[in-house]
Amino acid sequence: MQTPTTVDQLSLKQSAEIVAIDWTAISETEGRRLRALGIDEGVAVEKLHKGMFGLNDPIALRVGRMMIAVRKAHAQAISVQPVAATIAA
């Protein structure tokens, strides 16, 4: 369970820490927006919801005390280290 993975691969309610983001897979504006919404290296996230009919797109993440919707394409660019405990806000 503790092997690094990407956000789209996380199971629901799973907390993780962002270890790396592949900024080259994301446009410059979207990268800025991602960071503005608090998604960045070193941040704790938790996967909260999947999209309609259980499709893994979009994905709702807890970031701090916010809930952020991201698409699968972005989630795949976000590498995380799953953590066992609940959120570290």
Added chain:
Amino acid sequence: MTKAAPLIVLAGNPNAGKSALFNALTGARQKIANYPGVTVERKSGGFDLADGRPAELVDLPGSYSLDPTSPDEEVTRSVIMGLQEGERKPDAIILVLDAANLDNHLRFALEVIALGQPVIVALNMMDLAERDGLVLDPAKLEAALGVPVLPTVAVRRRGLDALSTALESRLQQSTPAVEPVVGKLRDHGLRKQAKQIANQAIVSETAGRRWSERADGLFLHPFIGPVILFAILFVMFQAVFAWSEAPIGWIESAGEWAAAAVETNMAPGFLRDFIIEGAIGGVGSVVVFLPQILILFLFILILEASGYMTRAAFIMDRMMASVGLSGRSFIPLLSSFACAIPGIMATRSISDPRDRLTTILVAPLMTCAARLPVYAIIIGAFIPPTAVGPGIGLQGLVLFGLYVFGIVGAMIVALVLRSTVTKGPNSGFLMEMPKYQLPRPRDLLIGLWQRAWIFLRRAGTIIFAATVVLWLLLTFPKVPEDSAMSQVDYSAAGRITNVIAPIVKPIGFDRDIALALIPAMAAREVAVAALATTYAIDAPDEEAEAKSLTERLQSRWSLPTALAFLAWFVFAPQCISTIAVTRRETNGWKWPTFMLVYLFVLAYGAAGITYWSAVALGL
């Protein structure tokens, strides 16, 4: 300071409670306009400082960063920096922060404070933070930021006096009270610093009640969520019809009373005819739909204020992505059900330009409230009010079908546009979903009043003018006593229509309909007023004139024609305001022209197919 009215701006992240604070400080004294050259709303209002001096307050668009990623954020940035055309440099900035979301909101706050302008911080929604199990120390935050920090609960008007006093004393100082404590930091560093300061200010933090999350367990459930969404939309459209019956009756009675009063008190003649048939008849038949428009707006305002709208976007994103749009387009498109104008204006929150353009171009396909009068009168006249199931009437079902028709049309058009004229890589979907909130009745009322006013102003100006012009065109020149021609055929409008009539004849439209299409260019709902005016003038005697428009339609139109007319209005771009707002939003005539042409082609095709199929089926 000798300035009469200092300019104070409210800035902060989206969902920080800026608008609630704005409403609490200014009350109903608000003005909504646009910044020159751009299409970002400028919301301003007056309020009194602690010493009684009047000040002007401007509610800036919510921003995540001074590094703009949308036109909204661009305006916020230039106003704060004093670079916005048509706006003075602010005398002070009130930064609104959500107390429960400090580390994220401090990012933007730190950027603004770093500019060294007079800033005070409103630490808003303190009550919700406490309910969330978060205890904050404003004094520690003040020390860390170096600017005054005032705890507020805008929706309960708590902390407003202290805020006003702090603002007043801040305005007295001519230079920044405290040297900026942060340097120019970007992105990563900024976030770390925000986090650090937030941690200093947080006294204690417990899990607290997370009812908002439990609600999302239901509303964002992969299967129950979409069912709830469509149930809400279905109830919304049924309510538009069911709840509006009584108020529509009142407006109709008022119109009849006014017409009767004019009839008894005025001498017969041109002016009396004009007032009764042109003014009261024409405008009255449009104002009668105000209740339906307000009900629709009430639903949309509640969905927006409660935070549910973003959940709807989340649920719909996958589907919108399949036609090359994003869930972000869902909100503007849903608003377009009320009116394409606020819908098109709401596309400003879409950061991707191709996404935005596509959304603007398909927005008129969403059945706006102005089409309701047209649909309502035709459905009422031609579709029997039978029940097809418990609580489901055939009329409501047909109406629902027309909405679906528009949505499907929009999806196909979007797909085609995304692979042709707005071709490009698929954009992302990044959106904050705020906590659920109980909508404040006061904020809803202010919103409803603004919508009602916009509609009535339209009814009083564009629609009134169009109705009057049509009435004049229909009344003059007067048909000679000995002529065999009817007044309609002899009139100026009748002669113009002779040109259009052959074009629309193949799709089942007769001359009267062709005639109604001319003034309906001003606004779709005028079609109803135009038909009413046409048939009122054409009536051979008093008795026929007394027949309602519904009865007249039933006796003159075939069912295929009625259905074709409905199909026409699903697509027809008959609204000058929409064209105007598209021109403004796209900065040129290219896209509105494109929109006009493609929509007319679609309308003609849809009406034609409907008419020919209905005739072939023997309806």
